[in-house]
Structure formats: structure tokens, C-alpha cells
Amino acid sequence: MAAPKFLTTEQGRSIAYHAHAGAGVTLVFLGGLKSDMEGTKAIHLEAWAKAAGLGFLRFDYSGHGESSGRFEEGCIGDWHEDTIAAVSALTTGPLLIVGSSMGGWQALLLAKVMPERIQGMVTVAAAPDFTEDGYWASFSAAQKAELEAQGYVELPSDYMEPYRISKRMIEDGRNRLVLRQPLDLPFPVRCLQGTADTVVSTDTALRLLQHASCVDMRLNLVKDADHRFSDDACLKLIETSISELL
Template identity: 40%
Template sequence: MTRVEHPPEFVTRADGVRLAYRYLRGKGPTIIFLPGYMSDMQGGKAQALAAWAADKGFAMLRLDYSGCGESEGAFENGTLDIWRDDVLAVIAQATVGPIILIGSSFGGWLMLLLAEALGDQVIGLVGIAAAPDFTDWDFDDADRATIAATGRIERPSDYGYDPMVITQGFWQSGQRNLRMTGKIGIDCPVRLIHGQCDPDVPWETSLKLAAALRSSDVQTIWVKDGDHRLSRDQDIALLIDTVTKLAC
């Protein structure tokens, strides 16, 4: 597959912050990739999907949340609500039709909020090591005390982000947007891909998410030797096959 890159387009928020996106126009529903926490639209999975979409003529939208990648703003000002609204602003400017949302890790939490906001416009979801509610299950009492006392917590990262910063504002927004506390009112087809050797997001999280979703068309796909990134050639091939079946 040939990768064709072009300069980003921008949408300007009411506060003047410019949000970067790349919109490949084509057939079928628009495939929208939602990066993970502290990631951006130039990551390996996003690039591979864009190359596949270009080769097959599918529409695809990539974007950077404020404070990430090529978008303006400060990362530490970001929250779930703000980044959800960033994505909605880009979707509105790009004037896309039916949508398939692909959420990687943190992006898998964001895709739930977006699917609720966009309703029937979303015709499918694909989670890649989806991490909804991680402010609830990935923080112990000591972490919460540190966030309350200092306004932030820093963690080492194996993914090139050193340190990984989580602010009190983001943590509080996470607690306001917990989704696996009851039934999640989403009815479209959902596919959840998760590596069973994921050291960051337990694969059981996808099992719990599948049970919480109201949709009757939910499939969990386990990669027995898969890690958190799921960026190997065989992982990318699985992702593309999964998206193809939803898009066609």
C-alpha cells in the first residue's frame, strides 16, 4: 500500500485554538481514527489505515486532539469533554456522512462518548485495546491522593511519552464520564480487538465493555500473543479485515 501524505486542514475553536485533521474523501462510511492518550494521527495504526483507505478508495478522517500532534493548545488543558468536543468540531467542518469510529486505547473510551453524541450517524465501532473508565480502575488511593495534592500525576511510559502526565482536570472529567457503571446505550455493531498479553489495559476490560453495551451485535476478538500496541503486521491485517467487514 502506498502512503500519500498531505498537509493538514484546520478547524478553529471558539477560543482560537486550531485543530488539525486530514480528510481523505472516498466511498462508503467515513472511517475516523481516534488516537490513544498522548498519541496523534501519525501513529502506525492510523497511518496504515490511511494507506489502506487510499488504496481502496474509502473515506477516512484522522485528527489530533488539542495539545497533541499538529493541533494547537496545551496538552495538560485537555479533558475527555474537551477532546470529545474537538472531534465533534472536526466532524462538523468535514461534513461527513455515516461514520465508523475506531478507538485505540483511550480513544476507545472517547468513541463511546462520540457514539452517544452522534447517534445514528455512527454505524459501527472498533475498539483496539479499548480503555474506558481507566481513571476509575487504573488509579489506587495513593495516586488519587497525589492528584488531589499536586494537581497531576506523572508515570513512566514504554511508548515514547516520558513522563505520561495525567492532570486533576482530566481525572475529574474521567470520573464524570464513566460508562461501564451500567448499560451503555449504543446499538450499532461493535468489534473489540484486544491482546491477551496487554500489560496496560487488561483484556478483561473488553469483555466487560461487551457485556455493558446494549447492542446485540458485539464481537470480542482476542489476540493471544498480542500486546497493547497491536501494531505488528498481523495485528494491522486483523484490524483492516475487521474494518473492511463493517464498511462494506
């Protein structure tokens, strides 16, 4: 396996990445919270893009994978800055963005910054505004007091060790919300969502579909698919969705 390369951002963060050039569109994979660029979907899509002659970029946000920083110190805004830096420095021409879970939120934030470069977008279990609608909305009075007193709370995860959610992440997330203001997506969008997802609900997927302004936006609900969305059938569906937009 090839070693990653590293990009230093304006903020001084070191971002690990893998990229290759191709013809025409570049696929950019944006991973989820506490995921890294070695996940099943990222690796699969990299091989698929290479076979199709397309450019591809995958990277680790700061505090994730092999990039610098600690997860507990990061927030949505930091990872948005990392995304802008990586895409700006490491790609040229039109983009097709694939955003998974928190990466779906990052994809929507990126669309606000460089809509003219995005040819299409595929979201997989997109989780926009989850710091407010998922974490904060579900915190008990005791958890909110704990967040204020010590600056973080720990939450269990179905997939890994507990998340440590910082007060900074909650407060910064409020400055990045996309479902409470106009969301213009001037390119085709395909949203994929599993009905057995215990992390992101189908209600979130429907809310995004109803909220965004987009002339060609479709939601595909997959019965019994979970949040990973990484079995053979789900990977094939991601491929098909990308192909529609190329």
C-alpha cells in the same frame, strides 16, 4: 508528506487533521492518550481507506501532535469536544469509527452524541473509564494527596516519557464514565484486544462486552499481541474487522 490542515473549534482550539473524501462510508480514526495522527495504525488505515475508495479522517486532539494546547491542561471532555467538532465539520454521511485505547472511550462517547450516523465501530484495546478504574483506583494515599496539593501526579509509561495526570483530568473523567450507566450501541461493534497488553487488560475488554447493549458485538482476543497492536497480523485483523462492517 502533506502538511496538515487545521480546524478551529468553538472553544478556540486549533485541531490539526488529514482528511480525504470517498464514496459512502467515512472511516474516522480516534487515537490514544498522548498518541498522534502519525501513528502506524492511523497511517496504515488511511492508505487502506484510500485504496478502497472510502473517505477517511485522522486528527490530533488538542494538546497532542500538531494541534494547539498543552497535554497537561487537557482532559477527556476537551478531547470529546475536539472529536465532535472534527467529525461534524469534516465528514458527511455514515461513519465507521475506529477507536484505539483512549480513542475507544472517545468512540463510545461519540456514539452517545450521534448514534444515527455511525454504521459500525471497531475498538482496539479500548480503555473506557481508565481515569477512574486505571489511574484513580491505583493511586496510593500519597499520590492522591500529591494530586490534591499540586494539581497533578506523574506516572511512568512503557512507551514514552512519564504522563503528567492532572486533577482536572481525574475529575472530568468522572463526568464521562460509560461503564456505570446504560451504554446503547445500535450498530455492529468489533472489539480487538491483545492478551499481552500491559496497558489495557482483557478484563476491561470483557467488561465492555458484557456491559454494552448491542445486537452484534464481538470480542477478538489475540494471543501475545501488545498494546500497540500494530504488527502486520494485527493491522490485517483491523482491516478484516472494518470490512465485516462495511
